[in-house]
Amino acid sequence: MHVLIKGRALVAAIGIVLVAVACGTSSSASGGTVKVMAEWSGQEQANFLAVVKPFEDSTGIKVSYESTRDLTAVIKTRVAAGNPPDLAGVPNPQLLSQFAGQGKLTPLDGVLDMSALKQNYSQGWIDLGTYQGKLYQVYSWVSLKGLVWYNPKNFSAKGYQVPKTWADMITLQGQIKASGTTPWCIGLKSGGADDGWPGSDWLKEIVLSQSGPDVYDKWVAGTQKWTSPEIKSAFTTWGTILGSGDSNVYGGSNEITSASFKTAGDGLFTSPPKCYMHNQASFITSFFTSDNPSVQPGTDFNFFALPDVSSQFTGAHVVAGDSWGLFHDTPQARKLLNYLVTADAQGIWVKAGGKLSPNKQTPLSDYPDALSKESAQILVGTQIAKYDATDNMPADMRTAAWQAVLKFVQNQGNLDSILTNLDKVQATAYQSS
């Protein structure tokens, strides 16, 4: 701890010196700069830079982008040192709510054109960004979770049909396994403290579709115990997908835990295929195409929405997205934020593939292929839309849940002790904020 404080103090001290000097000599470059920080690297980073390019060209404002996979820690340090980025795009809205509670964020009600925003965004997205009556975070692209990706060529070669119901899907996985191939590819490695989240996506879909939105909300809020029959059943249902000893998944538990979520789905495209199905959010297409340049959406990969586990809750989908928080209310940052919520900006990212636009004005024709159009339509037509559960839990709970996923995959027999441990974390995680 003392080392960390030491580092922080050092940064603060250097900061003070620099600020003191900068105040005396403030230079006014034309246009100015906006410092932006987010998690996107590689192809996603290129896509973001493409989105802001027209903005830079028309306003002369330079967007200085910084990327880190350890966003939570980096932003917290920068905020504590009084040196946050102007704008941050984060995948866990709970982090920004925390900053909003500490008064570190600027409310957006006076920054954005609210009447236009209400026209263009469905109320659900605005509610997600609202904290104590004020808008603090706004989404500019989102993804739809619970999509099962498959390779149509492999399916037709074997005469497999796209399953319409959960039971069909279980039958299909049995069929695939009987033919000597593993039905599924799963990769849980992400880097930093994020390992395990792709597995939690399975659990969210199952909880929502098996036990309904009320249980889901209570689960997020920390009032639904992990040991309760509903949550336990979500784990055991996922267990039927994994198979005993993870035998339904390519490479078993060793491969699941050591494969990256970015490359796990590539098993669909090998010859012979390593697996026939892969569950991942809509963003994964940009990884498919960058890893395997020859594959074409529609012909080489397609998706079906994860079937409803229970017919009681049909059309339930989990969504997620990156939300923006404004740390420094500068004219340049205001302009950029106002630009990012427009259909023009979101259309550029949408065209690059992998993301969906929450702005209703973004024309369907902007989506590059039939697949993304279809997921955009699912997003619009979703009857029960819930935000990613673990991303909305307190950080403590979220990390514990992801670690629990890893432990479950390594040994499904430990489920009871894993859930008891999660209950313990739940008892304290929601107190301190």
Added chain:
Amino acid sequence: MDFSVLLQDIPTLLVVIIGVPAVLAAYIVGGEYLVRRLPDKNRPRVRPWIWVGPALILVAGYLLIPAILTAIQSVENNRVDVLDPTTWGANFVGFRNFARQFADFPTGGAWVAIRNNVIFWLIFYTLFSLAFGLVLAVLFDRVKYEQFVKSLIFMPMAISSVALGLIWDFMYEYQPPGSAQTGTLNALVTTFLHHDPVSWLQDQWPGESFNLLNNLALIGAATWGITGFAMVILSAALKGIPADLLEAARVDGAGELTVFRRVIFPLMMPTIVVVGTTLVIFALKAFDVVYVMTSGNYGTDVLAYRMYNQLYLASNSGGASAVAIILLIAVIPVLIFNLRQFQAVEARR
């Protein structure tokens, strides 16, 4: 990297490059000027304080005061503002933060991290690094290309620990049996031992309560990085042993092994102890390799990573401070021992 940002604010750059040394010089010249004006007999008492003053202020500001504040935070809840003493009383929670770290032996709280630090890292990391360092130092002492191989062994020291972690991530990479093994170690294991590939970083062999394998995999990577350090210092100590002493032993009929055991080893002992205790401190504060390679999952957590996890990911400053204090208390005896040894070695010179 875009360095043009540095040139945007040339006055700041000038202040940093010229101003900081100027202030330091002014302090020294001014201090000396004041000391000269003192009566002769007082000068020796005042002068050292003038010279060590800035260092003392830095140590106090960046080490001592934060350490005290950490200790305070460790007995307060997370609503406290440690910089504001008026909030201390209302948020005092006694040893609750520590109790939570020590709860549910042997798998709960910080126990896994404590076990890994105190058993696996402390024993294996220290032993491996010392043993390899000593063997390499002694053996290379006898070959012509000594400088060249020593530079090679020392090279990992120049690599950042994050890069080191990534390199070993590739070394340990796992592919399911039957596919081409892209990880060096698994390629060796499958080709020469005809054994199934091992997922080195995730496999909790021999059991979840005592997962030696993946901890050793992490320690192996860290050892590769630090062996050069141990080797260089031990090699310097070896060269300090007078040649006529060794010659006298050989003339008396001692074999090479006896010379090593009875002459070289005892003479090197003080240095070995100093290097060993330094390595013990490194072992207790292990962080980077764990952070990069496993994020503390699969039973590989260590105290420093847990501290980071509590502070940044769980927003639990109280818990993080408690872990920091535990770590501090664990290091203090080693630190004192190390300082004493160091003085002993100095005194013998």
